[in-house]
Amino acid sequence: MKINENYKNLETSYLFSTIAKKVSQFIENNPQKKVIRLGIGDVTRPLCKSVVDAMNKAVDEMGTPEGFRGYGPEQGYEFLKDEIQNYYKKRNVLLKNDEIFISDGAKSDLGNILDLFSTDNKVLIPDPVYPVYVDTNLMQGRKIEFLEANEENDFLPMPDFNTKADIIYLCSPNNPTGAVYNKEQLKKWVDYALKNNAVILFDAAYECFIDDNNLPHSIFEIEGAKNCAIEFCSFSKTAGFTGTRCGYTVVSDELNFDNMSLNKMWLRRQTTKFNGVPYIVQRGAQAVFSESGQKEIFENINYYKRNAKIIADTLKKHNIYFTGGIHSPYIWLKCPNNMKSWEFFDFLLEKIQVVGTPGAGFGKNGEGFFRLTSFNTYENTLEAMKRLDGIL
């Protein structure tokens, strides 16, 4: 048996394990000092009441002969797809239910969608980047070209019409930079994709953090996107589902390449290699869209946003360049005094016991940058920024 040799080209990331090691070392040497973690990449607020109630109800149903559900549709129950359809409608994006595929999360789908594409495609990935885009392509042996995101373009790289790419990753609001494309910018990407017969994989996992009605939550707000883009979204950040697992992927039935419908191909992939999201979880996700659910999840989102604003305001006060902080739970800042990413990490840990994530861990353009997140408590975020203010 021959293995998939491409796995030999994968590099192991030591980013988070190195951080953990450094922090635990510090704590061992300084047990009396209170470390505040602003590097958390996971939500921390509990599931909201409406979701908890809906899931308890669904669990009980599953315990009765009348309420029990076996295999569901692999692409998700209509009751949840109806809600998502409605959600898009509010922004004038009209979707058919069979264009919406419920899944166990954006990460799975972003990896699995590559099954539909030849390995003989050129992939364009922004740097800095969510490492999953890179690794999933390396695993299948595709050629990757990096798109330079930097201070010059405010970490929102635009297409170069002189180069050709086949598969393009865009994430907006971005992880790790928090930068958000506006409609005009996304329109250029759509134009580029249509001109080059390319597909855009649009990661909208952070759309719920967008505060400005003029900024696009979905790439399908852009004309022509249905003919060139696939959108990935998730309840992870929207409703605290990182440990509950539910997302959705939108593949328009207008998306065709080589006379094949990607919608039909994805349906075939999912019905063959996936068995759907737990009924219980889909009922929980449905409750996110109820009146009480919307109110409750936005209380959590606004909690994180308030934290982000506290961080952003502190950086502004000291004229530190950053992206994000608004429309995003992330704050991507330029390390002061031309410090390198890891240098700034050590500096913060030593001086004020604040932990963040060195930007260099997200790609070469991340060097000299640093990511803070809004997922700690209000009190801790306030305290961390008071400390930061004191040393800047």
Added chain:
Amino acid sequence: MKINENYKNLETSYLFSTIAKKVSQFIENNPQKKVIRLGIGDVTRPLCKSVVDAMNKAVDEMGTPEGFRGYGPEQGYEFLKDEIQNYYKKRNVLLKNDEIFISDGAKSDLGNILDLFSTDNKVLIPDPVYPVYVDTNLMQGRKIEFLEANEENDFLPMPDFNTKADIIYLCSPNNPTGAVYNKEQLKKWVDYALKNNAVILFDAAYECFIDDNNLPHSIFEIEGAKNCAIEFCSFSKTAGFTGTRCGYTVVSDELNFDNMSLNKMWLRRQTTKFNGVPYIVQRGAQAVFSESGQKEIFENINYYKRNAKIIADTLKKHNIYFTGGIHSPYIWLKCPNNMKSWEFFDFLLEKIQVVGTPGAGFGKNGEGFFRLTSFNTYENTLEAMKRLDGIL
């Protein structure tokens, strides 16, 4: 963008849609007649109380700041892996926890595991077969050779040491035939795989139906299997989790090809392209192994087994050849009077209003055979067999 051309080689199966059409047509024409469905391929008994209680508790936990869980380990929580480790230990199979990977089901893993293998491998798949084995390989463009399962070998094909294969699918107890390999037979397959440097993908999704302590529940009961086999198992049939979604895959750390550890490769695949099973569901699966959970799930399994026995006894009485019926929820019978599969389907529907699945739908060796399942109620199964008895 170039699509994955292999998708053009997939055929659409009309098996279950044709059955549905024929049945609804019949009901329309004969509204007064009671149709009994013995073609159901999904469990029907509700989740047991221990599982329901555990999941309700986990849902409540997720609604509190102290109990909330975000991202879990992609390969599953230790609390569940501990139980599975214990479960294997009872049959003297010793596993390390990091050899056990929790997933959303055997179907996903059976498809996804192929990511680790070169497309340049020869695949050996039994016929008749669970279609997913075939389609997932066609999607990646692998060459498939079929292994003849038939009346002559009691639907338990053995290796031919004169031919070479790289990837071998075995499912025991088998879907659709219900046939079960004994230890001596499995040992021959392990010997074959070791000799040919092949990997066995062992689908053990129906192991809980095995009644005889001498029959292997796991391929790891066979010496040498850790060096050549990967095992896929699931709570779907064991505990009625078809709509709740949880399974596990065992990849020994002794399984190496081309100096690469498949255990490490699978870990890398799962951490990159999967985000783990919902915490709530893993708590439910854990409860399956509790004393009350075991008692309750076996009440359901025994309920199905009693149905299978009723069917098997009826066939025996009429000297009809069949496999399964014991150690399996499936009964795979030879159509009487040399009828073809679809002919027998029509015959049963017309004469006694019993619906089953034509064997021809599972591959060419299924022609002339028919699958009945034990997933209907006791009363309906009894009634269906009374009707069958009357016409045979």
